[in-house]
Amino acid sequence: MQLDEFFVTGDPLIYGADVSIILSLIGIIFVLTKYKKWKWLWNEWLTTVDHKKLGVMYIISAVLMLFRGGVDAMLMRAQLTLPNNEFLDSSHYNEIFTTHGTIMIIFMAMPFLIGLMNVVVPLQIGARDVAYPFLNAVSFWTFFMGAMLFNISFIIGGSPSAGWTSYVPMAGNELSPGPGQNYYLLGLQVAGIGTLLTGINFLVTILKMRAPGMTLMRMPMFTWSSAITCVLIIFAFPVLTVALALMTLDRIFGAHFFTLMDGGMPMLWANLFWIWGHPEVYIVILPAFGIFSEVISTFSRKNLFGYKAMVYSMVVIALLSFIVWVHHFFTMGADASVNSFFSLTTMAIAIPTGVKIFNWLLTLYKGRIKINTAMLWSLAFIPNFVIGGVTGVMLAMAAADYQYHNTYFLVAHFHYVLISGTVYACFAGLYYWYPKVFGHKLNETLGKISFWIFVIGFNVCFFPMYFLGFAGMPRRVHTYAEDTGWFELNAVASVGGVLMAIGFVIIVYNIYYSIRYAERVKTGDPWDGRTLEWSTPAPVPYYNFAKIPDVHGLDPYWQIKKEGKQELDIEEERLEQIHMPDNSGVPVIMSVLLFIAGFGLVFEWMWMAIAATIGVIVTMIMRSFDPDEGHHVEVEEIKEIERNVRRKED
């Protein structure tokens, strides 16, 4: 392979990206060296096993990926604004919507939510860390390295272009040779390890590490939603792993699982993909439901209405999500009985979803609704998600879906559920829990401005797309003729897209602004919260709880506040040593090796893949012989830290 084939050449956009990547790398290295921060970076971040720091790194990565995916989106909108536009040709456009979809779901939505889970779940259940802190670091670093592997395709070798669904035979070697599609397979494979480990880790954490007295039915709703999400991950992700492995065998090792030649079965891919893919969309919505439940309850100053119904409805949604996958290909010619069955199961999901909507409304009902940025995102979620939900039901009607499938109607549906569900939740969660980690709030004025611009932009962008669907515009076309009549609606959508981009920039600016100018919060409980995370100081000490709280009911912290705070007082003489896990450099090294192995496979350089895989195995062996007994935080140190953080509060 020649160098000019290795690097993507001939495109000013990509040269621009090359230059900016190199400049920012030089900049980072310079700053780290100048301020002697290398050691700090290694000790505090790269080797950390602290769930809060891992959570922060997840969220930072997710915001970066939101930026990358957002740039893709802007490019697509630019291309579609005018008919017969030649800004992007079809092969570029195809690469861009493929990376957009994949990045947004796998490398933005999921990590953002997992980041929030990392920060919040142990605090909500009164634990000092997750069940397997080391594994948690492995999760983060494999996700991060998988994301990097996927992203460098842009400048090295070329991006995948078969859609985030990567349907075969188009995505197979016979029709899409070259490294692009391999990046998809290996990027997702490496990141998938991390997701599966997170699923196991958090399920065990939630089942085994709750504070005394916190029965299952006393868990905060976000913790419940995380637990159910973990179950979905544990059952769904192995399917993706296998599907990706089979396609990798096809492409790199000449197998014939999905090929046209030698009796491959392309339809098998579609089935495997969606057996994972449909639960996946619930993996990114259930935690969002959890976040909205917390925020809405806190800022209505009421407990969540119908707590039990909320839990059961999530369980039902999770179960149903495994028996609806065929609705993604009603048009594959299955029997009427099959399509009818999957229509019914899919529509059935609307029932528990409807129950949840009414429970949120009733939580607001007769409350004292405080409107701030976190609450605005949660309130906007309700009407927007209802639009996404009812159009989901319309899509579930197979006979009608023959007309909607593969059109902008579908594009509108899933953006209405994914943006007003998942993305609004990420922002709500960010504003809500930010002070817990950083000790200051995000600015409310900027928050509200960005909220309105983004939400209006979102609706202006995606609502017209329902009509583009009725107008017969298929998804994934890179341009359209003037006589199609699609121009006006597309132009409107692009305006909305620009507004969303402005909203996003203001949100990011707000983080910078608040770090510089915001006042420190005086207490660990800036919102008058209800659940245990608010009983800790802000920022939280690394061991979370000096004393593990006792739980007597739902919303335990609210209860404690009502009954007088004595229960939380730290009696210094009764403090005990705290056992905490040690940092480890193994996860990051192991993940870098996985990255190298993946990169070798992408280009079919077996020597590299084999050498790096051996390296991975060596790190595993090293880990197995590491006694890793952790360390104890002495009572004196705890006293010192607690006095400091509590003094601020009074």
Add this chain to the structure above:
Amino acid sequence: MKQIKHLLLFSSLLIFLSGCSALPVLDPKGPVADAQKDLIVWSISLMLIVVAVVFGLFAFIITKYRERPGHDSHEPDEMEGNKWLEIIWTVIPIIIVILLAVPTVKTIYELEEAPESSKDKEPLIIHATSANWKWFFSYPEQEIETVNYLHIPEDRPILFKLSSADSMAALWIPRLGGQEYNMAGMLTEIYLQADEPGVYQGRNANFTGEGFTKQQFKVYAESPEKFQNWVNKTQNEAPALTQNKYDELLLPGHVPRQTYSSTHLQWVNHAKNAEYAIKARERQGYNPEEAESH
């Protein structure tokens, strides 16, 4: 007052209808698309009720219970849940789902067969084969084949037999009905029918790579006599399709419209042979890796 109401109703109807001609899915020209439109309109109406109820409640609750400075700041009472309310809002969605499910299932079964209105007529069989990035329409009984356009008689069911030479595509003619996948080595079938003569836009709706956007075709629906004339003319005047010519057409790319007086079904039915296109391309020295680098 009443007049104003009527005027409002009437004008909104007008707007809706005039909008429809620009919205092919809601402006059907055949019984299949018609059945689908009925289902769509029915579901939209029900869903609008749902949306209206939820939006109404939402707007009421957040205006009424919004915290206002200076307003009484009582602590809201905790509410556990309410059995009856919860039963009501579980049952109502169930009823709505049933109201949608029944016509859905009925229509799914209906669309498996030729439309009721033309049950007595023998369907016209057309094999529609997709190959990157073009459409072959073979009329086995008439022994003609067209590329990237087709003629059909009106008021007669057309049974499309779908398959693909390579990527999975989807045949979609919005004004005549919804889409169905074309897959290599697989046969899928779909009935469509035109009730009015006209030229309808058809296309591949399922992403197939570089040339996907332009993989379109036109459908000419015409009276049975006109159709028969076209068939006769084609049989007499168009050249026969040779295997060499066909293999050449299978190379990935776009080709202009063509017409032949024989079909490729003589030597290959892609519904039964998934390998043909790959091998034909190999025979002609086509290398996908070179085509890939742009």
